[in-house]
Amino acid sequence: MEALYLLVPLSVMLVGLALWVFFGAAESGQFEDLEGPGLRILVDDDRVGADGAAEHR
Known part of the structure; x- marks a missing residue:
């Protein structure tokens, strides 16, 4: 019973x-x-530079 005196105020x-x-x-x-970050992963934003390496924005 004495534990309730500590646990009730702590939980509140x-x-x-x-x-x-x-x-x-x-x-x-x-x-x-809420929808933007989930849809942003679907966009392919890799660009190929003049030297053939992928550039990231």
Whole structure:
């Protein structure tokens, strides 16, 4: 029973920290473009230079 006096406030603080991190990320625009990075991997952006070596942007 005495462990609850420690674990309940600790779990409430942990949930509060998780919510603070989530809303901070949402406010800073972290979740604005969810499809762009997934589609960017499909674009072939390798260029072949004059010497035949692949150049990356």
